[in-house]
Amino acid sequence: MDRSGLHVRLKQTAPIPLDAKFACGEGELLALVGISGAGKTTILRTIAGLYRPQLGHVGCGEATWLDTERGLDLPPHRRRVGLVFQSYALFPHMTALGNVLAALGHRPAEEREAVARALLDQVHLHRLASRRPAELSGGQQQRVAIARALAREPLVLLLDEPFSAVDRPTRRRLQTELTELRQAVRMPIILVTHDIAEAAALADRICVVDRGETLQTDRPADLLAAPANARVAFALDLPDEQGRIF
Amino acid sequence: MDWQALALSLRLAALTVLVLLPLGIVLGRLLAFRQFRGKGLAEAFLALPLVLPPTVLGYYLLVTLSGNLPIGQAWQTTFGHSLVFSFEGLLLASIIVNVPFAIQPMQRGFEAIPTEIREAGACSGLSPWQVFWKIDLPLAWPGIVTGLVLAFAHTLGEFGVVLMVGGSIPGETRTIAISIYDRVQAFDYHAAGVMSALLLALSLLALSITYVLSRRVGRRHG
Numbered sequence: 001m002d003r004s005g006l007h008v009r010l011k012q013t014a015p016i017p018l019d020a021k022f023a024c025g026e027g028e029l030l031a032l033v034g035i036s037g038a039g040k041t042t043i044l045r046t047i048a049g050l051y052r053p054q055l056g057h058v059g060c061g062e063a064t065w066l067d068t069e070r071g072l073d074l075p076p077h078r079r080r081v082g083l084v085f086q087s088y089a090l091f092p093h094m095t096a097l098g099n100v101l102a103a104l105g106h107r108p109a110e111e112r113e114a115v116a117r118a119l120l121d122q123v124h125l126h127r128l129a130s131r132r133p134a135e136l137s138g139g140q141q142q143r144v145a146i147a148r149a150l151a152r153e154p155l156v157l158l159l160d161e162p163f164s165a166v167d168r169p170t171r172r173r174l175q176t177e178l179t180e181l182r183q184a185v186r187m188p189i190i191l192v193t194h195d196i197a198e199a200a201a202l203a204d205r206i207c208v209v210d211r212g213e214t215l216q217t218d219r220p221a222d223l224l225a226a227p228a229n230a231r232v233a234f235a236l237d238l239p240d241e242q243g244r245i246f
Numbered sequence: 247m248d249w250q251a252l253a254l255s256l257r258l259a260a261l262t263v264l265v266l267l268p269l270g271i272v273l274g275r276l277l278a279f280r281q282f283r284g285k286g287l288a289e290a291f292l293a294l295p296l297v298l299p300p301t302v303l304g305y306y307l308l309v310t311l312s313g314n315l316p317i318g319q320a321w322q323t324t325f326g327h328s329l330v331f332s333f334e335g336l337l338l339a340s341i342i343v344n345v346p347f348a349i350q351p352m353q354r355g356f357e358a359i360p361t362e363i364r365e366a367g368a369c370s371g372l373s374p375w376q377v378f379w380k381i382d383l384p385l386a387w388p389g390i391v392t393g394l395v396l397a398f399a400h401t402l403g404e405f406g407v408v409l410m411v412g413g414s415i416p417g418e419t420r421t422i423a424i425s426i427y428d429r430v431q432a433f434d435y436h437a438a439g440v441m442s443a444l445l446l447a448l449s450l451l452a453l454s455i456t457y458v459l460s461r462r463v464g465r466r467h468g
Contacts, residue, residue, distance in 0.1 A: 050365050076368035077376075089366035093384045102380060103370035152371055 006156045006188045008047060010056040016042050018053050018212040024156070024188035024205075030217075031191045031199035031206045034235055039212035040192040041086075044158050047190065048083045049076035060155040060188070082149030082187075086161040088141045090133040096120060096144045097129040103151035119147040122184065123177070139170040143177075150185070157189045163198065175202060196236050200224065210235040247440050250417055251425035258333070258421060259401035262340045263394050266348040269341075270393050274352030275382065279364075293346045300343075300406025307339045307411050336412040336419050343407050347400050348393040351456070355389015356382060388459035395459075399452030403445055 005025040012018040020043050024030040032040045045051040047058055049065060052073055058066040065079045066072065090099050100116040107115055120126050123143035133141055142162060149157060162178075163171040179202070182189070193199050199206050200220035207217040208227075215235065216228040227233040277289060295303055311318045311329040321329045329335035359382065367377040383390075405423040412419030414428060422441055429438035 048365075048369055050369070075374075076365070077371050077373050081369060083366070083369040085362050085366060087360075087362055089360070089362035091363060091366070091381060102367070102372065105371050105376070148366075148370060152369075 004061055006047070006058075006060045006190070008043070008056075008058050010043065010046055010053045010058075012054040012056075012212075016212060018042065018046075018056075020209070020212065020214045022207045022214050022217050024190055026188060027182070027186045028204045029182060029189040029191060029202060031193055031203035032209050033193060033196055033199045033206050034209035036194055038194075038209045038235070040194075040209050041160055042212065043209065044083070044160050044190060044192050047156065047158060048081045049074060049079045063155060080152060080155045081158060082152050082154030082156070083158045084142070084145045084149050084160060084162050086164060088133075088145040088165075090141055090144055090148070092133050095130050095132055096125060096136065096140075096147075099133070099144050100147045100151050103148045106153070116147075116151065119151055120144075122150075122181075123147045137170075138166045139174055142166065142174060146181070154187060156187055157185070159189065159191045161192055161194070163193070163195075178202060196224075196238075208232050208235050247437060248420075248422065248425040248429070251420050251422045252441070252444070254333075254417065254420065255402050255422040258337060258340055259398045261337055262344055262401045263348075263398050265337075265341050266344060266397050267390075267394060269345075270348040270352045271383075271390060274349050274389075274393070275356050275378075275386075277349070277353045278356035292349055295343045296346045300404070301410060303343060304339070304407040304410025307335075307342065307407065311335050311338065311411065330411055331413045331415060331419060333412075333418050336408060336421075339407050339411040340401050340404065343404060344397040344400055348397040351389045351392040351396060351460075352386065353389075355386035355392070358389070359385045388462040392456040392459045395452045395455050399449050402448055 005023055005028065007023045008020060010018045010020040016039060018039060020039075022030065032043060034040050042051055046053055046056065046066070052066075053068070055068050056066055057064070057068070060080075063080070064072060065074045091102060094102060097113075097116055097120065100119050101112055104112040104115055117126060117129065120129050123146055125140060125143050125147065128136060128140060133144065136144065163174055166174065175198070191199065191203060196206075203220060205217055206220050206223050208215045208223070210231060215232045216223060223232075223236075224238065227236060227238055273292070277285065308330055309315070311321075313319055313322050313328055318329055321334075325334075329338065363385070364377055364381055367381045368374075372380060402421075403423055404421070405427070408419065408421050408424055412421075412424075414420045414424045420428070422445065426438050426441045426445070429435075429441070
């Protein structure tokens with residue numbers, strides 16, 4: 001059995017129905033796509049350890065973070081997960097540098113500042129290191145959030161609707177930067193979005209989520225050409241064979 | 247000017263605040279972040295001193311702390327004197343009376359921290375203890391200071407409960423508020439006026455601080 005990459009299996013009937021099963025390999029970008037309220041963010045939060053489902057297994061490589069059968073549920077700070085929140089959730093009382101430093105607790109103290117500055121450099125923010133989040137634009141805040149998530153040296157990077165809160169030009173620029181970032185890192189990346197066009201442009205594979213259930217996982221071109229059933233087409237807002245929108 | 251009463255009031259207020267600081271942080275944070283059965287009842291119980299007449303609260307404290315009930319008996323046996331009409335009894339009463347003044351602003355301070363920011367702390371590898379020190383305390387501090395300032399100022403001005411539990415023993419339980427009353431009874435309006443002006447100024451200063459800090463809490467995440 002291939003244990004590299006991220007493996008997720010979740011099942012729950014209430015309060016939020018979940019029936020999810022997917023994997024994401026090293027260096028792969030998997031997009032979880034579905035309408036608002038489909039359960040995408042809950043799946044992401046489960047991977048990070050912020051939500052505990054009734055039944056499930058979440059592991060990455062040799063590490064197992066959640067195994068309800070064995071009663072194992074590691075808290076978020078013991079999972080090497082980098083999560084970029086939709087609102088970015090930067091620490092408002094810390095500078096950009098401070099935000100990144102806060103996630104470097106696992107490194108020796110004397111190395112932290114150099115590593116944090118290098119990470120801010122990687123996201124083109126080295127000149128704004130001393131600014132607080134309130135003094136940064138939406139795009140800049142997102143870059144700090146990405147640098148902070150990477151500071152953890154995560155085994156998996158989770159992005160929750162990262163482009164929803166910025167204007168169109170910023171979104172295009174950030175999407176280009178995400179593509180560049182993928183050249184630099186090799187961990188699995190899970191991108192949550194409701195925008196199928198965005199997912200198709202950025203992801204290696206797309207996993208369609210509806211009412212907490214993963215319906216189909218495929219390469220964007222294959223998925224768009226041949227949705228497995230009417231429910232997938234409906235979730236993606238695709239026309240049917242007669243050209244009708246479901 | 248009754249300097250002895252002022253010194254006693256300041257000592258009482260400082261010790262009250264010292265006890266309420268950790269207590270307020272623990273309870274305020276618990277009420278802000280945890281959901282549990284009976285939370286509404288617990289909050290109502292803690293807020294009781296805000297609405298109860300001081301004499302009612304003072305009466306119950308007097309009965310509880312006197313030698314007739316286990317807590318008063320235990321104190322009497324251990325220390326050889328009664329809790330009522332003593333500085334220690336006054337301090338205990340002061341702490342109880344000030345619980346809502348300290349806890350409520352602290353609770354609001356913790357509640358103002360968005361859940362996602364605390365979650366981001368955990369996802370950045372911070373343990374719950376580190377989240378407390380690096381996220382919760384720095385973001386909730388205006389609420390914490392507001393609670394302490396209010397409790398301090400309220401202790402200086404408390405009258406009814408002090409009179410019921412402590413009486414007016416010079417150097418032991420006669421606070422500045424009681425001393426003002428005594429001076430008026432003795433027609434010494436000058437001394438009463440000086441002490442009243444001092445309490446007025448201190449109260450105004452305390453309220454100014456709390457309003458400035460309250461605005462800071464509101465602005466923090468704007």
